[in-house]
Amino acid sequence: MRVRDLLTAAVAGALIGYLGAVLFYRWFPPVVIWIGSSLALIALAEAGWAFYVRRKIARAEIGVGGGRLDPLAVARSVALAQASAVGGALLFGGWAGIAVFLLDRASQLAVAASDAPGAVVAAVCALALSVAGMWLQHCCKAPDDPLDDPFEDSEPAEG
Structure with missing residues (x-):
């Protein structure tokens, strides 16, 4: 997974989150501070699994x-890592877009001021999930085997 792909997902999520807040904020339920806690728990579990696999x-x-x-299990961990990295990036962008919308209106609307901390x-937490996914993917790499180096000659060079 490349960082460029994750940034693209985050920007797309931010646009969707901001536009969604502009169009539908009046129907949003309250954004409480604990709304991202499930993402944080998943990120912690995934980071712990990454250290175990490593x-x-x-x-x-x-x-x-x-x-x-x-x-x-390692192969499935790579699939989980990639899904978490992309999903976390999308959710990060979406929540960041909503947070920008709320912070922009926090001085005028009391409800926006109370919802902004939860969105932040x-x-x-979504960013933590994306980082945990990237860490798990990194930890699932096989170690380099010096005997399998295709650029290294096994016989000494004549000279």
């Missing part, structure tokens, strides 16, 4: 058998 890969404990991490917290 340790298993570093110790070469990947494979089938007791105490080993199934390679299919949700945006930060």
